[in-house]
Amino acid sequence: MRNLAVAGRIPWKKLLVTRSQWLRIASIMRAETHVMDVVIVAVLSAFPNRIGEFLYTRFLHRFGEGAAYEDSYTRHALTAVGSVARIAAVCYFVDTLEVVFEVAGLKHPKWDVSTLIAKVLYSTWACLKVRQYKRGFFEAIFDHTPEQMSKGRRGNVGIWDKISDFFLFGVLSAVWIDILKIKVGKGLSSIFALGGAGTFVITLASQDLAKRVLNGLSLAGSDAFYVGDSIMLGDGTSGIVRKMGWLSTEIQGFDELVTTIPNTQLSDVRISNKSRMKFSRVKQNLHFRYLDLDKIPGLVDEIKGEIAKSCPKVVTDGSHTFRVRFVDYAADHVVVLVDCRLRNPPSGEKYYEARQGVLEAIARAVKRKGVQFALSTEISLES
Numbered sequence: 256m257r258n259l260a261v262a263g264r265i266p267w268k269k270l271l272v273t274r275s276q277w278l279r280i281a282s283i284m285r286a287e288t289h290v291m292d293v294v295i296v297a298v299l300s301a302f303p304n305r306i307g308e309f310l311y312t313r314f315l316h317r318f319g320e321g322a323a324y325e326d327s328y329t330r331h332a333l334t335a336v337g338s339v340a341r342i343a344a345v346c347y348f349v350d351t352l353e354v355v356f357e358v359a360g361l362k363h364p365k366w367d368v369s370t371l372i373a374k375v376l377y378s379t380w381a382c383l384k385v386r387q388y389k390r391g392f393f394e395a396i397f398d399h400t401p402e403q404m405s406k407g408r409r410g411n412v413g414i415w416d417k418i419s420d421f422f423l424f425g426v427l428s429a430v431w432i433d434i435l436k437i438k439v440g441k442g443l444s445s446i447f448a449l450g451g452a453g454t455f456v457i458t459l460a461s462q463d464l465a466k467r468v469l470n471g472l473s474l475a476g477s478d479a480f481y482v483g484d485s486i487m488l489g490d491g492t493s494g495i496v497r498k499m500g501w502l503s504t505e506i507q508g509f510d511e512l513v514t515t516i517p518n519t520q521l522s523d524v525r526i527s528n529k530s531r532m533k534f535s536r537v538k539q540n541l542h543f544r545y546l547d548l549d550k551i552p553g554l555v556d557e558i559k560g561e562i563a564k565s566c567p568k569v570v571t572d573g574s575h576t577f578r579v580r581f582v583d584y585a586a587d588h589v590v591v592l593v594d595c596r597l598r599n600p601p602s603g604e605k606y607y608e609a610r611q612g613v614l615e616a617i618a619r620a621v622k623r624k625g626v627q628f629a630l631s632t633e634i635s636l637e638s
Contacts, residue, residue: 296343303337304330335384342380346373374434382427389419417501474499474521480528485602489525492516534575535601537613541621542588542629550626551581555591557620562595565616568609570596588629593617 311329350369393415487493494508507513559579563571575596583590599606
């Protein structure tokens with residue numbers, strides 16, 4: 256390696272900083288920076304929450320109306336200050352490296368890299384902070400309450416949130432281009448200067464992508480469903496909505512299988528939202544022996560009375576169907592229909608608890624009347 260350096264193949268001398276250069280670097284850093292600034296940046300970047308908790312406990316807690324520090328505005332403010340301080344620390348470090356490289360002759364004097372990095376970091380941080388708090392702003396505007404959600408306000412929040420994302424990242428891209436002074440060179444210009452065939456190919460390739468994005472915005476604005484809803488599609492797909500993205504939506508089935516569906520398909524399919532339903536149905540076809548035929552009229556009244564007495568979720572005021580009737584003769588059994596409505600959406604634990612209550616009420620009524628099911632025939636269950 257030493258012989259190669261002597262031969263001039265590896266410029267080792269350019270990578271070495273002499274003592275006089277180190278002294279010059281130290282002189283420049285002393286002139287350009289202040290010790291107090293460095294100390295403040297270091298402390299704020301390392302201990303923002305400890306400083307905030309101290310200030311809140313000693314002085315600012317009276318303005319927090321008894322809230323804990325974790326829920327106070329002081330914490331949010333000091334967290335932001337800590338982020339800015341860490342960016343400043345990175346900029347100080349890059350500035351120091353720039354001075355070292357410039358004194359060592361490894362950097363052109365006109366290249367102001369540290370300033371470019373500082374502008375990029377601060378503009379990106381500002382964009383991300385605005386994105387973090389803007390959804391709460393939209394929710395406050397649209398009065399994000401359960402009553403307003405039923406009127407589609409939640410969908411409005413979603414669509415404005417996504418549109419503002421487009422706007423924010425578009426502005427950030429323009430700021431980056433302005434900071435970095437990006438210019439379209441001949442190579443890139445030649446790529447954009449494609450003929451008719453190239454333009455046609457690009458148009459076809461981007462058409463589906465644009466349709467998915469627009470359908471994603473349309474779904475968010477239509478308020479047909481949102482994350483956490485239990486839905487059923489016209490093709491039989493059903494489950495819980497786990498994610499609504501720009502291009503696709505993820506539905507987790509009740510068997511835990513996650514299905515990703517392009518937004519272009521969701522725009523043309525029927526969607527049933529079970530979570531929006533206020534009522535659900537329990538329907539039972541009960542099969543009994545012909546030997547108990549004379550007990551069936553009394554059994555019908557007994558089942559209906561027991562359900563009404565012991566199942567508070569069943570609607571019995573006449574506004575919805577509540578029917579227990581002897582409805583059919585079959586080859587080896589008679590059929591009693593139980594058809595009622597519950598004050599629950601047709602999904603979740605509350606629905607199955609209420610459904611179980613109806614089945615238990617039927618079992619108690621059948622046992623009291625001394626009637627037996629026709630076990631030779633499969634009992635069909637439908638909900």
